[in-house]
Amino acid sequence: MGKLTARLEEWKKKPFLLRIGLIMTGISIFFIFVGIFVTPYDPEAMDASSKLAGISFKHIMGCDNFGRDVFSRVLKGSATTLFIATGTIGIGITGGILIGAFAGYFGGVLDELLMRINDAALAFPSVLLALVLISLFGTGKYQIILSMGIAFIPSFARIVRGEFIRYREMDYVQQAKLIGAGSFRIMFVHILPNTFRVLVSSILIGFNNAVLAEAGLSFLGIGVQPPDASLGRMLSEAQAYLFSRPGYALCVGGTLIFIILGFSFSGEGIGRKV
Amino acid sequence: MTNRNEEILLEVKNLSTYYQQGQGLLFTSKKQKQVCKEISFSIKRGEVVGLLGESGSGKTTLAKAITGITRNHTGEISLYCNRPQMIFQDPYGSLNPAKKVLWTLEEPLRIQGNSSKALIRKKAFEMLEQVGLERKIAERYPSQLSGGQRQRVCIAEALMLDPKLLIADEPVSALDVTIQAQIIRLLLKLHRDRNLSILFISHDLRVIYQMCDRALVMRDGQIVEEGEVSTLYSHPTHAYTRQLLEAAGISQ
């Protein structure tokens, strides 16, 4: 019991935005997780009688133009979106840490070379870069992850590099050199843990951007391909029925915003803790 | 003490260090700026040598060249002992904020890799005691320590590898006067107990006087004067030394 109250006290100390963000993200992840196993209806099952049905107790978000239950599809679509976002961030942060750490720590010619490539890539907005890469790799869930992941590397690399440049001149890093620590040990044991707070914050903001980017690409029809559901794809379908059934677009869009807000509140809250 | 310790630990001959201005592949031409100019001096075993100079005189650059942190230099640095260790000015920047004190203290021996975990830990606690810190400090993060405590931890870390020569770069400048006095006493005690040689870098003439047997006066990358502290302070020969003494209100 005492432990619980202590936890509660600790929770209350966290910034308001962080708490809200974590709760929202928690809700999203909970629903998405449950949705992997159970959905009220089969997300693929078409029912001609309930085409474009409105919001009711039977279908809490109504039905789409094929009579599929929108809520079930939103669950499924959010899962796809989150899966892609996770993969994207995974690739982006791994690549970003590697490139940023080496460029930032060693500096000099290596830094110049890596950063010139990086800047050339960063000059493109990440959605545009992902678009180019998709046109190379083709569409599909994994191709999207790869394309977006690569497109996200430059921004992470830049953040990590900045952090490494900041820390490499710190006295404790000089000290580590003196006690005989090798470059790799200094980079990944001494410096990296100090960048975690910035990294966590930028990962959360990255999630936010990845969800946005995936939705954008799917909206354009070059993201996830059917039968996979995706929020962006559903929005582009819903746009056609905007007048007859605005609830469809609003429900899907609302969910999308809810997920993004969860991440952005959390990221913002963590950043503000400093 | 001079008879017993004629053995030379460090000898620097004609050392010039360089600093690169603007590094780049394109457009920016590499400019080499000389910081230390043709410096020569030596430190004997068990000696405390002061290095006196104002900001920009190249004191820190010299320290970093001797310890091998920077390698962009010409001339000779001959060490007749294990690698010298260093204490830095800012006690807030010289401890890794992400690591507990114990981890920091253990790290040097862990990297060496030829002692058992238990042995390393034992030595870390011994060292904490030697610098006058309580055992419970070991489990703290640097952010939970005061400036004086941090500087003690830095000293402990530097001594974990049993260096024969310690380079102290303005170790007390960032501290309050009362804490300053404590750290100076601690360093002197370690010097006495371990026969530790210290190169003590400072801009404070009085602190140098208290700490050192001999002092070097540095200006614009050159050593302008060198000598026993008492003679140096009472009979300065170089105009700059006189100017420094006057500015600090020490005129004898």
Place this chain on the structure above:
Amino acid sequence: MTLLEIKHLNIEFHDHLIPETVVFDLNLQMEEGEIVGIVGESGSGKTMTALAVAGLLPRHGMKKTGEILFDSRNLLFCDRKVLRTYQGREIAMVFQEPMTSLNPVKKIGWQVEESLKIHTDLSEEERYSRVVQVLQDVELKNPEEIYHKYPHELSGGMRQRVMIAAAIVCNPRLLIADEITTALDVTIQDQIIKLLLKINKATKMGILFISHDLSLIRRICNRVAVMKDGYLVEEGLTDQIYQNPIQEYTKRLIAAVPKCEKISLEEEEV
């Protein structure tokens, strides 16, 4: 004639969960043209006292009681508008870090001139000549050239001179110097101290000199107040305090000042 009188000053911060009192019941008096020192270690409340006199304490998140009398007006509680007529004209302040205390994107001339623009009706030409004059007064060479420079183009010592010039441009009656030599080299420190003494002599400007460095205080101040943890420990003529300190803390503080004496470790173990 009394220039400044601080009576029962209390400063309490309320921006954290636990209120923190940084100055307790401080009383201090300063005569016209006098140089008074406040000495103390970090956290002693000396800077807070200085900020209170300059009217620069934050307006929110703190509780202030007592009086700061200047021209028999309580500056601690007067209207912001009234306070502003004193700031820069009657009371000016110079800070510790000359680099960060100057606006990095404005030219030196503009910054030195600012107080004149706010407080006087001088024409542009008059202001320019006054600025050049005051830059000369703080012993800067080529004042016309410096007028058009940016802060980062000057050395630390020059920047601090510019800060002093900007502070004295309106001939204030009180100059607050908060650790102004701490960030400077000894030789530059010496020059700045001499400059302050010269200004004090020439214009009879009162100086409230705040420092942690007792030897500096001794060189410049007639009177000194020793502060610790927000309390005024001891106050009196500098030489008297230096030679016959009454309070235990003052004794310790004076003893801790590095002197040109060898330390014997046997005396007192660490």
Place this chain on the structure above:
Amino acid sequence: MKFIIKKAASLLITLVFVSLLVFLSFEFIPGDPASSLLGTQATPEKVEALREEMGLNRPTLVRYLDWSSGFIRGDMGTSYSYHIPVKEMVGGKVPITLALTLLSFCFTVMIAIPLGIYMAKHAGGRLDSFLGVLNQIMMAVPAFFAGILLTFFFGLVLHWFTPGGFVSYEVNLGKFFSYLILPAIAIAIPKSAMTAKLLRGSILEQSELDYARTAYSRGNSTNDVLWKHLLKNAMIPVITFLGMVLADMIAGSIIIEQVFGIPGLGRILLTSIANRDYPVVQAIIMILAIAVNLINTIVDIIYHQIDPRIKYQ
């Protein structure tokens, strides 16, 4: 002046680099453009003949030089799908996307700067907190969803415009812009929220610095400190960010064009990607790259003008 020349040279090198990347990445795509062009009629002989005709058998470097020099002269190759010069397909669309991007940028600046200043001035107040949360929500709204909402509200509910309608700038310039207003707002909403937040933070950060205290010590009022001292310093990071925003808007406009049915560059880019019409994709990417890098260079130059410290580094 020396700085501008340096920046221009740097821009040129980056562009050469980007063009090399763009060209080479399309080299490694599996599949042969000649055979995909011929489609079902492909026979080995015909494919070989076409390859020869298209110059695909020459070394990569030669073809790169050929392509890039053509691009500089304005010859961007021929579309695989439509067999017409890429220049004809793309040329007329550039002004549309450009207009949309610039309009969104103007909206962003017009909304964000006053809002950011207002929020910073009243930091900690109720309205500031409310605007802060509202801002955070606005940032989370994807531009295309904002577009959908705007279409719904102004198009279908209020009937202020015809969803999907468009008038070319060649026909009626006024009407052309009127059709761009809503899409521009949709793009500007999240961007101005971000910019306002950054500006607010930047001003507050500056106000904590020593020189702000110095300014107060001279008797400046809060307003004077804000306008005379803080703002210029606070704008420095904002300008960098605005440069990024402008670049990002070019990408954003591609999606928004789809929502509002505007026949800009985005449209062709998407159809070309779907049709694997690589000369068109390459050309559009290069045009966008030039635009983005040009913006970055201009931002660098402005930055340089505002911040006197940079010159001496």
